[in-house]
Amino acid sequence: MGLSGLLYFASLLVAFTYASQLLKRDQSVVSGSLGTDEYWNDYDGGLNNYTQYDGNGSIGEGWPSALSWGSFNDLWVANQHIISRSCSQVYGTPNNSDQEIQDLYNSIKQVAHETRVDKRFILAAILQETKGCVRAKTTTSSDGIKNPGLLQSFKGNHSCNDDGEVQNPCPQDQILGMISDGVAGTGSEQGFAININAQADVDGIEFAQAYYRAARLYNSGAIDSSGDLGKGSATHCYSSDIANRLLGWTDSASTCTLDD
Ligand SMILES: *[C@@H]1O[C@H](CO)[C@@H](O)[C@H](O)[C@H]1NC(C)=O
Ligand SMILES: *[C@@H]1O[C@H](CO)[C@@H](O)[C@H](O)[C@H]1NC(C)=O
Ligand SMILES: *[C@@H]1O[C@H](CO)[C@@H](O)[C@H](O)[C@H]1NC(C)=O
Ligand SMILES: *[C@@H]1O[C@H](CO)[C@@H](O)[C@H](O)[C@H]1NC(C)=O
Secondary structure, three states: OOHHHHHHHHHHHHHHHHHHHHHHOOOOOOOHHHOOOHHHHHOOOOOOOOOOOOOOOOHHHOOOOHHHOOOHHHHHHHOHHHHOOHHHHHHOOOOOOHHHHHHHHHHHHHHHHHHOOOHHHHHHHHHHHHOOOOOOOOEEOOOOOEEOOOOOOOOOOOOOEEOOEEOOOOOHHHHHHHHHHHHOOOOOOOOHHHHHHHHHHOOOOOHHHHHHHHHHHHHHOOOOOOOOOOOOOOOOOHHHHHHHHHHOOOOOOOOOOOOO
């Protein structure tokens, strides 16, 4: 053993002695900021901050390409703190249970598989609409159309909180149905899949841009003739919010001023 080997051995010995002293303190839970709480430790991507995107959703106008979207698993993990408490915080109903969160995860994957809509986008849309609360309340638009469920779908017929009828637990078939109503659609006109398909005819359409445009359509039913996704009716920040969610934005303050 050379000198450096000896030094290495000696430092290992020191480290071992030190570690066993630490172990003797026998505290089975790490306290304070040196510990970590569940969700963040297998998360390795995304930025929880907000950039306002203006314009037509293209890379040329500064919008993020799908290559910079987070992975599904990273986005899922990063949003667990929202999904696990949104029912109580936003809807005054019991929080999603672990089983309901598992059903949500499985249902997003199943509907993505069936419709070929990117599962990251489905997750972003669910967060945008209801923060992932399975007991999100049905809303009724000004023209009297019901928008129930996780995706506040157009004329959907799945919900675990319809007219004050709160279901707890929320059955798996309702969770799947709420997502399917929003993505596959309930008739021939509405749903993300239909909105994305419609983008194939747009000259020079990019993958991510098709999704940002579909988001605008889902929220307001039309895209402004200028192509600007921040214009038109309904929530002007909607497409920009979706883009941010796909990059990892979760709960930091939005800096979008389009709806001010
Ligand atoms: C987002 O946050 C990161 C890390 O705090 C920071 O480096 C980056 O500049 C921020 N980006 C924007 C657009 O605010
Ligand atoms: C979006 O804007 C870019 C850059 O201004 C332009 O080249 C492109 O044709 C526009 N695409 C659509 C679909 O409006
Ligand atoms: C919902 O979950 C959050 C986070 O775990 C918790 O702080 C809150 O008390 C829960 N609310 C209810 C009504 O259980
Ligand atoms: C839900 O809506 C779809 C599409 O309009 C329809 O085919 C289906 O029969 C409805 N289901 C129920 C239980 O009403």
